Each structure stands twice: as structure tokens, then as C-alpha cells.
Amino acid sequence: MSGRTAVIALVLSALALSYAYPVRTYLEQRADINELRDSQATQADRIAELEAERAKWEDPEYVRAQARERLLLVKPGEQLIIIIDDPEGAAADAGQTPDPGPQDTWYEDLWEGFKDSQ
Template structure:
């Protein structure tokens, strides 16, 4: 039996040293277990990639919708205040007088124009007042052409 054990031991030592089987039993770069593990990890990563991308896109969309909701609520508040303001009789009277030049019965209303009157040249709003409007220049040139005949 000792000789059989030696043969087994000797044969094991011979197998480890042989170039064909020794390279197979060593630490190769990619074993079958590592390949299966890599395939499983890739499958998990691929199966999770789409749902994670959709989750991120939905979170972004939710944030945009919340911003739109805040803007819409602010606009609704402004319109509610405007509606309340338009419901007040004093505001309506004030705006009718200011915009439409309405007057209540028995009240004398005056409209003040630019302060110029008649044929006088009105000063420009920018303060220059030296250049007449284009239509006056055109009319003067027509009159001058008529006189030269």
C-alpha cells in the first residue's frame, strides 16, 4: 500500500509539473465561474439601466411640473386679486374717469391738452421742440412748390 501511495503522490507531482494539465489547474485569467459571474453582472446591469434612466427622467419631469404649478398658482393669485379689484365700484369709477373721460352727473370735467393751443408749434416730448412734424414739412414743401409756379 505504501508503494501505491507513493505512486499516487508521485503521479500527482508529475501531473502538476506537466505543461498541459498544470496550466489548466493554475490561476488562468478567466475561469468558467468568473465568466458566468460576469455574464450575470452584465445581465443585471442591463436589466436595471432602463428603469433607472426612466426614474431619473420622471424625477426631472416632476420637478419641471412643480415649477409650472408654482407659476400657475402665482398667476391665479394675481388674477384673483385683479378680479377682486375690478369688482370694487370705486375702482371702476376711477378707471372710467381716467381712461374714458367719463364724468358723474353734476360734475364739471376738464381735459387739459399739451398746453399748446391753436397754430403754435407743440414742443416735442424729448424736449428738443425745434423740428416740426413730418406732415407740416411736407405741406410746406407743397405750398412752396405751388408758389414757385
Template sequence: MSRVKRPQLTGRAAVLAVVVCAIAMSLAYPVREYIAQRRNIAQLEQEKARELAAIKALEDRRRQLQDPGYIKRQARERLFYCEPGQKCYVVMDDRPGGGAETAAPKKAAVPPWYQTLWESVEAADTGKGRRARTGEEAGASRSPGSAG
């Protein structure tokens, strides 16, 4: 009996491999779309949770603003509202100590732009800059032929 060597890849195996590859290729795009849609759904659920939290905060604020006691308290604190018959005082500087040692150092007043511009024009006209030139700088700026 002689044995005939069969090829490793038979016709049926080749057809099966082609069919498996075709199925895998046809499923790749839908699986990718499925994953992208799941990611999109997760993002939308997070956004929904944020929006619901914002709605809850706004509803709490609406309930707070419907409270007449809160409105009166806010009017007194923010607008210095005083009801008829009450004596109200407003303290303008409520820092502790209030003395000169606790006061912040005053900033130098910045002159208006047109004053600064005019001063620079006057300085250019007289030949004086903002800083005084030293003798070395003055000597270096002279030309060699000038007497001086």
C-alpha cells in the first residue's frame, strides 16, 4: 500500500477559512459602532447627571428665594434695607483695629494717559530722558569730531 500525501490545506478547509474571515470582517464594523455607541451613552448619562444636579441646585435656590424671611434678611444684609420704625446703622470700615497700622499701604496714583504722553513729549523736546545720563554715557554718545 502506497500512501499518497494529502495537501495540508484541503479545498474544504480553504472555503471554511474564507467564510470565517468574511464573517469576522463583516462583524468588525458593527462591533466598533456598538462600542462607540456605548461610550456615547456613558458620556450622555454623565451629562444627564450633571444637568440633574444643576436643576436640583436651581430648585433649591428657587425655594430659598420664595422664603420671605430669606428675602428680608438679604435686603438687610446686601441692600441695607431698614424697616419703618427701626434704627439701622451701617459700619463702613469693619476691619478689626481700624487703625493706621492695619491699613494697607496706599498705592501711588497713576496719572492719566494724556499726562504721561505730554510729559514724554516735553522730555523729548528738552533732550532729557526719564533717567539722568552719567558722564561716561554722555562722552560715549558724542561723535569723535565734536569738541566738548
């Protein structure tokens, strides 16, 4: 290898090392920009959803429907009927008793398991 080739190789390696850090910084910044754009798009979608929700609440019929559903409010002269989905309570109201199930305590079950294992 001649002296001229060695100098050119040394200059090229110095240039490569001097450009490595700025290129790395540039790539990191591009990744940050892309991440922020994605975050901004997500926030724009959320803002659109909230604007649509706000538009719903400006409609008086929607407000009335929500008051009826959430607060159980009724108009004057209407009757409020609440249906509770409770099968045991319905059986008791019908004069039937629900099946009580097993009455053994935990230690009786443990003792039976111990006796069965012998």
C-alpha cells in the first residue's frame, strides 16, 4: 500500500466517523417525528369522537332519553316500572323456594375428601 492510498483511506474513515453521529441523530429525530405524527392522528380521532358526543348532547331528545335511562326519570303521568332480573327473587315471589344446594361446610368437605383418599 502506498502512502497516497493510506492517506486517502485515513481521510475517508475520518469523514465516515464525522458523519456517523449526525446521521444517527437525524434518524432518531425522524423516528420521533413519525411517533408524534401517529400520536397527533390518534388525538385527532379522539377529538372527533368527543365532538360527535357533544353534538349528541345538544339534541334535546337525546338528553331526555339519557335522563330516562340513566336517572330513571319519567314524564308527569307516566309510571316507572323497573324489572329486576333475579331468578331467585322471582321464584320466592311465585311461592317457590330455590334449590339450596349443598349444605356441607368446608371442613366437612375436607374430611370427606380425606376419608375417600384412604
